[in-house]
Amino acid sequence: xxxxxxxxxxxxxxxxxxxxxxxxxxxxxxxxxxxxxxxxxxxxxxxxxxxxxxxxxxxxxxxxxxxxxxxxxxxxxxxxxxxxxxxxxxxxxxxxxxxxxxxxxxxxxxxxxxxxxxxxxxxxxxxxxxxxxxxxxxxxxxxxxxxxxxxxxxxxxxxxxxxxxxxxxxxxxxxxxxxxxxxxxxxxxxxxxxxxxxxxxxxxxxxxxxxxxxxxxxxxxxxxxxxxxxxxxxxxxxxxxxxxxxxxxxxxxxxxxxxxxxxxxxxxxxxxxxxxxxxxxxxxxxxxxxxxxxxxxxxxxxxxxxxxxxxxxxxxxxxxxxxxxxxxxxxxxxxxxxxxxxxxxxxxxxxxxxxxxxxxxxxxxxxxxxxxxxxxxxxxxxxxxxxxxxxxxxxxxxxxxxxxxxxxxxxxxx
Numbered sequence: 124x125x126x127x128x129x130x131x132x133x134x135x136x137x138x139x140x141x142x143x144x145x146x147x148x149x150x151x152x153x154x155x156x157x158x159x160x161x162x163x164x165x166x167x168x169x170x171x172x173x174x175x176x177x178x179x180x181x182x183x184x185x186x187x188x189x190x191x192x193x194x195x196x197x198x199x200x201x202x203x204x205x206x207x208x209x210x211x212x213x214x215x216x217x218x219x220x221x222x223x224x225x226x227x228x229x230x231x232x233x234x235x236x237x238x239x240x241x242x243x244x245x246x247x248x249x250x251x252x253x254x255x256x257x258x259x260x261x262x263x264x265x266x267x268x269x270x271x272x273x274x275x276x277x278x279x280x281x282x283x284x285x286x287x288x289x290x291x292x293x294x295x296x297x298x299x300x301x302x303x304x305x306x307x308x309x310x311x312x313x314x315x316x317x318x319x320x321x322x323x324x325x326x327x328x329x330x331x332x333x334x335x336x337x338x339x340x341x342x343x344x345x346x347x348x349x350x351x352x353x354x355x356x357x358x359x360x361x362x363x364x365x366x367x368x369x370x371x372x373x374x375x376x377x378x379x380x381x382x383x384x385x386x387x388x389x390x391x392x393x394x395x396x397x398x399x400x401x402x403x404x405x406x407x408x409x410x411x412x413x414x415x416x417x418x419x420x421x422x423x424x425x426x427x428x429x430x431x432x433x434x435x436x437x438x439x440x441x442x443x444x445x446x447x448x449x450x451x452x453x454x455x456x457x458x459x460x461x462x463x464x465x466x467x468x469x470x471x472x473x474x475x476x477x478x479x480x481x482x483x484x485x486x487x488x489x490x491x492x493x494x495x496x497x498x499x500x501x502x503x504x505x506x507x508x509x510x511x512x513x514x515x516x517x518x519x520x521x522x523x524x525x526x527x528x529x530x531x532x533x534x535x536x537x
Contacts, residue, residue: 126240129299130233131253133193136292137229138259138374140204140285141169144220145260145345145366146267147278149352149359155213163487165213166345167480168220173227174476181231181469189236190302193229197293200226204289207282226289227476230254231469238457240303244385246457251381251450258374260344264363272360320460320467328517329455329467330474332393335400335510336448338478339503344370345483346499347438354411354496355431368435373442380450389454390514396448397511403441404504407434410497478506 144151144166152162184192203222210216233253241249267281274280320326347369351362384392411428429437453468460467482502489498 125299126301127237127249127252129296130189130193130237131256133197133292133296134229134233134253134256135259135262136288137197137200137226138256139263139266140200140223140259140289141173141227142260142263142341142344142370143223143267143281143285144169145348146263146271146359146363147281148345149349150271150276150278151216152349157213159487159490160484161213161487162349163346163483163485165216165220167342167483168217169224170227170341170345170476170480170483172221172224174473174480176225176228177231177472177476178469180228181235181467181472184232184235188302188304189232190297190300193232193236193300194293194297196225196229196232197289197296201286201290201293204282205286208279230256231472234453234468234472243457243461247381247385247450247454248378249381250453250457251378251384254377254381254449254453255375257340257377257446257449258371260341261367261371261374264348264367264370268360268363321470324517325455325459326467326470328513329452329471331510331513332397332448332455333452333471333475334478335503335506336393336396336445336452337472337475338482339400339506340373340442340445340449341476341479342482342486343438343441343499343503344373345479346486350496350499351431357431365431365435369438369442371442372439373446376443376446377450380447381454383447384451384454389451389458392451392454393448394514396444396451397507397514399444400441400448401504401507401511403437403444404500404507407437407441407500408497408504410495 148162148166151157151165155161157165180192180196200223203219203225207216207219207223210219233256234250237253238246238250270280270284271278344366347366348359348362351357351365352359355362357365380392407429409427409429412426414425414427416423416425452471456467456471482499485502486499489502490496
C-alpha cells in the first residue's frame with residue numbers, strides 16, 4: 124500500500140509541473156505578444172517530451188524497476204523548472220519546456236510499477252488509483268493562480284515554488300517506495316524485441332482510444348483556463364477555478380474507472396465513455412450565435428449559446444467520462460499484455476501524449492483561422508467519431524465469434 128500511496132503522490136506532483144503552462148502561459152502570452160497558435164505550441168511543448176520518453180521509460184521500468192527510474196526522472200526536472208523564471212525569449216520557454224516536460228513520462232513508469240504489486244483482478248483499480256494523480260492538473264489550477272496573486276501578479280513565483288515541491292516529492296517517494304526484483308522483465312529482452320508488439324493491431328486500437336480520453340483531457344486541461352478568460356471575460360483565478368471542474372474529476376475519478384472496468388470489462392466501459400463524450404462535444408461545439416428571424420411582427424433577434432454554468436456542467440461530465448476511459452483503456456492493456464505492461468503502456472501513453480501535444484496547437488490554429496473558440500470542441504467531436512467507428516468494426520467480428528461459439532456449445536449439449 125505504501126508503494127501505491129507514494130507513487131500516486133509523486134505522479135500528482137509530476138502532473139502539476141507538466142500542466143503549469145496552462146496557468147503561467149497566460150501572462151507569458153501577454154508578455155511576449157503571442158498569437159493563439161504560438162500560445163498552443165507554448166503550452167503543448169512540455170507534453171511533447173513527456174510523450175516521447177514514455178516508450179523508453181516503460182521499457183526501462185520493465186527491466187530495472189519503477190522505483191529507481193521514477194526517482195531519477197523526478198530529479199532530472201528540478202533544475203529546468205527552477206531556470207524557467209529566468210526565461211525572457213519565446214525560444215527560451217520552448218527549450219526549457221522540453222526539459223520540464225520529462226515529468227509527464229512518469230505515468231508510463233508508475234503504471235507498471237504499481238500494477239505488479241497487485242493481483243490481476245485488482246490491477247484495474249490499482250492503476251486507476253495511481254492514475255488519479257492526473258488531478259495534479261486541478262491542483263495547478265488552484266495553486267498557481269494563488270501563488271501569482273500572492274506575488275503581486277508575477278508568474279515567476281510558480282517555477283520557484285514548483286522546483287522545491289518536485290525535489291521534496293522525489294525524496295519522499297524514495298523514502299516510502301520499495302523494490303521487488305521479481306517484477307522486472309528478464310534482462311535478455313532487448314529494446315527491439317519488446318517493441319515487436321507494435322505489430323499487434325490491438326495496440327494501435329488502444330492508442331487511438333487513449334489519444335481521445337487522455338490526449339483530449341490534457342489538451343482541454345491546458346486550454347480551458349484561457350478559454351474561460353476569452354469566451355466569458357472571467358479573470359484568471361475564476362477561470363482557473365471553473366477549469367478545475369473539468370480537471371479534478373478527470374483525475375481523481377480514474378480509480379472509479381478502474382473499478383468499473385474490473386467489474387464490467389474494458390470494452391463496455393470504453394464504449395459508453397465514447398458515447399458520453401460524443402454527445403457532450405456535440406453540444407459544446409455550438410458557438411455563441413446571434414440570429415435575426417423575420418416574423419409577422421417584424422425582425423426578432425435571438426441568441427443561442429451555452430451559459431458559463433451549462434458549459435461548466437458539460438465539461439464536468441466530460442471530465443468524469445475521460446477519467447473512466449483512461450482507466451478502461453489500461454484495463455485492456457493489463458488483460459492482454461500482462462507480461463509487457465510497461466512497454467505497451469509506454470507506447471499507448473506515447474499516443475495519448477502526442478494527442479495532448481498536437482491538439483492544443485490545432486486548437487490555436489483553428490481559432491486563428493476561423494475566429495470561433497468552440498472549434499476546439501468540433502475537432503474533439505470528430506476524433507470521438509473516429510473512435511466509435513473503429514471500435515464498432517474492430518470488436519464486431521470478435522463478438523460474433525463469441526456468439527457462434529456459444530451457439531455451438533449449446534447445440535452440442537442438446
